[in-house]
Amino acid sequence: MKKERPKIIAVIPAYNEERHIGEVVRKTRLYVDQVFVIDDGSTDRTEEIARTAGATVIKHKENMGKGEAVNTAFNLAREIRPLIMVLLDGDNQHDPDEIPLLVNKLLDKKCDMVVGSRFMRQNEIPAYRMLGQHxxxxxxxxxxGIKLTDSQSGFRAFSLAAIDQMHFNESGLSVESEMQFIAGEKRLKVQEVPISTNYDDEVKRNPIVHGVGVLLRVISLSLQKNLVGGMLRGGGLN
Known part of the structure; x- marks a missing residue:
């Protein structure tokens, strides 16, 4: 008998998240048909704990960056062909209990991609983070060309139509911005829902270095888009 494909899957990119990954997986399983963890070369017990909690784990042999983990997630989804894929982080910043907020938007079939916005409700976000995110x-x-309140949120959901369009060049932490560029280019409909967020843990990377790095990549994406668009309008590409 042919196995029925899952209608809703959740994929969690993770790197050295042994502290929280078990809880995140267990809570996420309550709202989806199947949970996958993309272990991006963790050197701790992330893989073991995620499997024990009930996730299917795909492990990169080495740390390749969030963009590559997200690429793996979308390649997986294109193989499975679910109705909806949810992406969320494995560090307990996102609340899996809010997954239905994103999924229900897609089930209404009024959009192709849903972004969970930290800025559409009152959240305790450090001032330097809020400034950088804005x-x-x-x-x-x-x-x-798409207006959102939170372009960097890692808590997102995608229809199958959006899944088929998302192919990334970014290997680092600017992959969320690249999603927005692709959505604009492919004319996908994007909506936001308010989400809560948790910043209790210490940051893993220098937020200033991280923010500047992402900003430079976003500017590069903008320049590339304008260059290609100008060439197409001017007949420079056949």
Whole structure:
């Protein structure tokens, strides 16, 4: 008998998340048909704990960056062909109990991609993070032509139509911005829902270095888009 494909899957990119990954997987399983963890070369017990919690784990042999983990997630989804894929982080920043907020938007069939926004409700977000996120969101909005309140949120859901369109060049942490550029280019309908967020843990990377790096990549994406668009309009590409 042919196995029925899952209608809703959740994919969790993770790197050295042994502290939280078990809880995140267990809570996520309550709302989806199948949970996958993309273990991006973790050197701790992330893989073991995720499997014990009930996730199917795909492990990169080495740490390749979030963009590559997300690419793996979308390649997996294109093989499975679910109705909906949910992406969320494995560090307990996102609340899996809010998965239905994103999924229900897609089930209404009024959009192709749903972004969970930390700025559509009152959240305790460090001031430096909020400032940096707003700068990145403004820059991404201007470049992509799609207006969001939280361009960098890792809590997202995608229809199968959106899954088929998402192919990334970014290997680092600017992959969320690239999603927005692709959505604009492919004319996908994007909506947001308010989500809560948790910043209790210490940050893994220097937020200033991270923010500047993402900003430079977003500017590069904007320049590439404008260059290609100008060449197409001017007949420079056949």
């Amino acid at each position: 700068v990145l969101t403004l820059t991404t909005n201007l470049g992509s």
